[in-house]
Amino acid sequence: MDLAIPFFGYKSHVSIDWKFRLIRKWKTKGAAANDGARLREGLLEKTNTASTVWADTAYRSKANEALMEKHGFVSKFHRKKPHLKPILQHIQRSNAGKSVIRSRVEHVFADQKS
Template identity: 50%
Template sequence: MRFCGLGIADAVPDANTLWDFREAFIRANALDALLSKMDMAINQAGFITRSGQIVGTSLVAAPRQRNTDREKAAIKAGKCASEIWPDKLAKAAQKDVDGRWTVKYSKAKVRADVSKPVGIAIPLYGYKSHVSIDRMHGVFRRQLVTDASRHDGTRLREGLIQMANTAQDVWADSAYRSAKNEFSAERQWHDQLGKLQKPHSRPTPQRTSRANGRKSAVRSMVEHVFAQQKARMGLTIRTIGLTRARAAITLANIAYYMTRLRWLQGRTLPA
């Protein structure tokens, strides 16, 4: 409310007002500039984001589309909704032809009889939020929004990391590790390829668990960002198309940015 200049006694804007506000941002192409303003504000507050970057990706669900095989083929061919449903414009307006399906593999729990667990493949329709955050302060450095079928590692060469960052360290999982990414980024990589594996049919030794925990402690910060957006903000896509999905995710990133800045300013300094 303070951001909108509203007081306790003022009326809260309705959903249509907020929708028009977001559409105005999209037409003016001002969301990226607003995110850059937040980056400038946090630097002016004394929190210099120069301590390395952590890269991560999160799936953001969107309403599932139910199409015939012919309609799916037309969507994959790159046709717009009005071309696929020319006689049903009302239906075309409610069809999302930018989102894509992907499969998310969940971690299967170890069985009581120590036999090999079976992984679970969960189909998901929607988009991907690719971000890089500062290691020390946990604020956003770069963001990208794509459909859910895009590979995570390829986004690194599309400006996902801040090349002007003083620190050369990049923390990422094994999906981002490739010869092309290392050559193009020219950064010091820290990933989870060196994690020690669990012994077959035996519990993981405590020493191995501690070693793996130290390797995962830094990169887990980006997962906390995604968890806050989905748990506290309820981040899902309820719009049609990639442009509006990018706007919704960007506004969620800005909201987290403001919350994080307030938390950083309210911390008690160490003695």
């Protein structure tokens, strides 16, 4: 029999060195907090080995795009599917390519969970 164990919701936001797979910065907030705002709270770091930022659609906003452009970062955020419309093939292929890189970060989260 499986028993549900209640727990409080939280989200971890990490800045990982792409080359060395090390966590450089870490933020943990309640699950109700806006994901995109965590980027503006200091997760971006110029001393990282890459200038690209790989993230899911929750981080995509005009404010975050402007912030990254101002500081010399390149956005590789996923794109959302248009509401009530099918996703375009080129966007789907682009998101799939970005998922290959982002999967490295998911390994960090899986280790953290276990």
